[in-house]
Amino acid sequence: MTRLVFVTQQVDPSHPALAATVAKVRALAERVDEVVVIAAGAVPGVLPGNCRVRLFGASTQAGRGVRFEAALARELRPRPVAVVAHMAPLFAILAAPLVRPLGIPLLLWFTHWRTTRRLQLAERVATAVLSVEARTFPLPSSKVAAIGHGIDVDEFPCTPPSMPTRVGDGPLRALALGRTSPAKGLEVVIRGCALAGVPLDVRGPSLTGEERDERTRLERLAAELGADVWIDDALPRSEVPALLARHDVLVNNMRAGATDKVVFEACASCVPAVASNPSFDRLLEPELLFERESPESLAAALAAVAAADRVALGRRLRERVEREHSVGHWADGVLRAARS
Numbered sequence: 001m002t003r004l005v006f007v008t009q010q011v012d013p014s015h016p017a018l019a020a021t022v023a024k025v026r027a028l029a030e031r032v033d034e035v036v037v038i039a040a041g042a043v044p045g046v047l048p049g050n051c052r053v054r055l056f057g058a059s060t061q062a063g064r065g066v067r068f069e070a071a072l073a074r075e076l077r078p079r080p081v082a083v084v085a086h087m088a089p090l091f092a093i094l095a096a097p098l099v100r101p102l103g104i105p106l107l108l109w110f111t112h113w114r115t116t117r118r119l120q121l122a123e124r125v126a127t128a129v130l131s132v133e134a135r136t137f138p139l140p141s142s143k144v145a146a147i148g149h150g151i152d153v154d155e156f157p158c159t160p161p162s163m164p165t166r167v168g169d170g171p172l173r174a175l176a177l178g179r180t181s182p183a184k185g186l187e188v189v190i191r192g193c194a195l196a197g198v199p200l201d202v203r204g205p206s207l208t209g210e211e212r213d214e215r216t217r218l219e220r221l222a223a224e225l226g227a228d229v230w231i232d233d234a235l236p237r238s239e240v241p242a243l244l245a246r247h248d249v250l251v252n253n254m255r256a257g258a259t260d261k262v263v264f265e266a267c268a269s270c271v272p273a274v275a276s277n278p279s280f281d282r283l284l285e286p287e288l289l290f291e292r293e294s295p296e297s298l299a300a301a302l303a304a305v306a307a308a309d310r311v312a313l314g315r316r317l318r319e320r321v322e323r324e325h326s327v328g329h330w331a332d333g334v335l336r337a338a339r340s
Helices: 021-029 061-074 089-102 117-125 186-196 209-225 237-245 261-268 278-282 295-307 310-324 327-339
Strands: 003-011 034-042 051-055 083-086 106-109 128-131 144-146 174-177 200-203 229-232 249-252 273-275
Touching: 003 021, 003 061, 003 089, 003 327, 021 034, 021 327, 034 061, 051 061, 061 089, 083 089, 089 106, 089 117, 106 117, 106 327, 128 327, 144 327, 174 186, 174 237, 186 200, 186 209, 186 229, 186 249, 186 295, 209 229, 237 261, 249 261, 249 295, 261 273, 261 310, 273 295
Parallel strands: 003 034, 003 083, 034 051, 083 106, 106 128, 128 144, 174 200, 174 249, 200 229, 249 273
Antiparallel strands: none
């Protein structure tokens, strides 16, 4: 019997940050006999029948740690093919003393730009580090295995019939998705779209004081420029595919490091994306990449999209996501790392 232990924070298809985790667990469950998910919280009934969920939620950090260790210890016999720590380096650190002495592979999945001491320790104790590619893990490490982003392409249908401008003969409608964080570089996005004369919708939460202040600043900037910009809260994840379908291009100016999954989701939907992160150079054509601090460079990238055959471009981008970043490709990479 082939078993895999998967540790994550939440199993919730409507979670604003971790919803995509559900599809990843489902893909793993298609490839092994059983997946044991150890999580702080989980929505019942969203995983296949060969998945079991153990919860370690508690009112205190110490309580959560004790419950986590107890849950993991019970699931190490019979021996799993691997223990996967999903995004939280602390999971790998806590798991290592139980897992590594038994010779069970400990895999850390991580894609983010921020380096922390906790991440440095997790990298040392992990058997392997899984990321989209080497550039999406913020530390130099020979342990990094590139396995793609893990996009559920079935969730994002291609070229909906409601998009009449997808053939490239009408004005662009641009979309930016994500938190109103300074790390998202939205000031340049607003200025670049204004230069190009492209209407822009910004959709995403403002969860912290810094993000709320940034949203206010961006709204003021748009008003000063007289730009056609609409800034609104995030939609439920189930509505994101339809939101993408109402736009012609996704604009992403996230700081270099992790590659925002919304770019892959847009491309899976056959909606072209323009981005400043150089890590997208294998997904996007050169003319779709722009300089992060340059509104003029962004305006040029938008002009390239406007001039392109957007039907053909969108289909090429979807094919790349299917080939290198699908959730099935991701799950195959996890199991390959577990068995190497």
